[in-house]
Amino acid sequence: MSEIRFDGQVAIVTGAGGGLGRAHALALAGRGARVVVMDLGGAQPVVDEIAAAGGEAMGWDGSVSDAGAVAALVAAVMDSWGRIDILINNAGILRDKSFAKTPLDAFDAVMDVHVRGSWICTQAVWEIMRAQGYGRVLMTTSSSGLYGNFGQANYAAAKGAVVGLMNTLAIEGAKHNIRVNALSPAAATQMTRDLLPPEALDLLAPETVSPAALFLVSRNAPTKTILAAGAGIVALPAITETPGVDLGPAPRPEDVAEAFDRIATQRGAEPLDAAWAQTRKFVEMAERRRG
Known part of the structure; x- marks a missing residue:
């Protein structure tokens, strides 16, 4: 198996100031990509880290749900590097409460970042990828979105929504060699550190998830595929349908x-x-x- 490399490619990673996004950004840079580190106030340390390791990166402080800021970022990247090959929609927030106690603003905030943010960032690079005849987009879903989790109705709704977005974009992007996938990570990050015991946190380093992310944005990546990854384990969740039972023309x-x-x-x-x-x-x- 040949080494997966990203030489000559440009990747944008959202929410890359720490946790999973930082791990993805460092891994891409380590394999030759020029990386745009996007985060709300925390991009520069990761840019410096990439530069210190001999890589090339630029930082951008802004919200993924701000269409104007994202458009400005994309314009700046095109001015500097002339192409965008990879987008990893990683930015996320939590506002956990049971469904009955979740205020509408907590629902709106989570949907704004995860769903609106993924939509805005992907739409901002979509025509560039179409014109290039090449693009790789990665959504970040969650086991909560795939299977449900008590106290995370808003988060689960958002993470389920990005799977639907992935499914349609994979179809629309196919003829332009744009492949769209989703990652369901299990990792110790700022979002999960209060939810897991210390012994689990030691196993679930973000760096154990990034190999699956890099595969899903590589040249030979599949499309319309979800991979779950964590602690060095990778699995494939799948949406399937049974053949169906014919109940007649007027079933009761x-x-x-x-x-x-x-x-x-x-x-x-x-x-x-x-x-x-x-x-x-x-x-x-x-x-x-x-x-």
């Missing part, structure tokens, strides 16, 4: 209830390539019924 709720075990436990569950694949499957099954 009772028919669904009676068939539920068959619907849920069928063998042959598989991922679908797009929303219309499900519609096509249902129509084809119904047409077979009609003969």
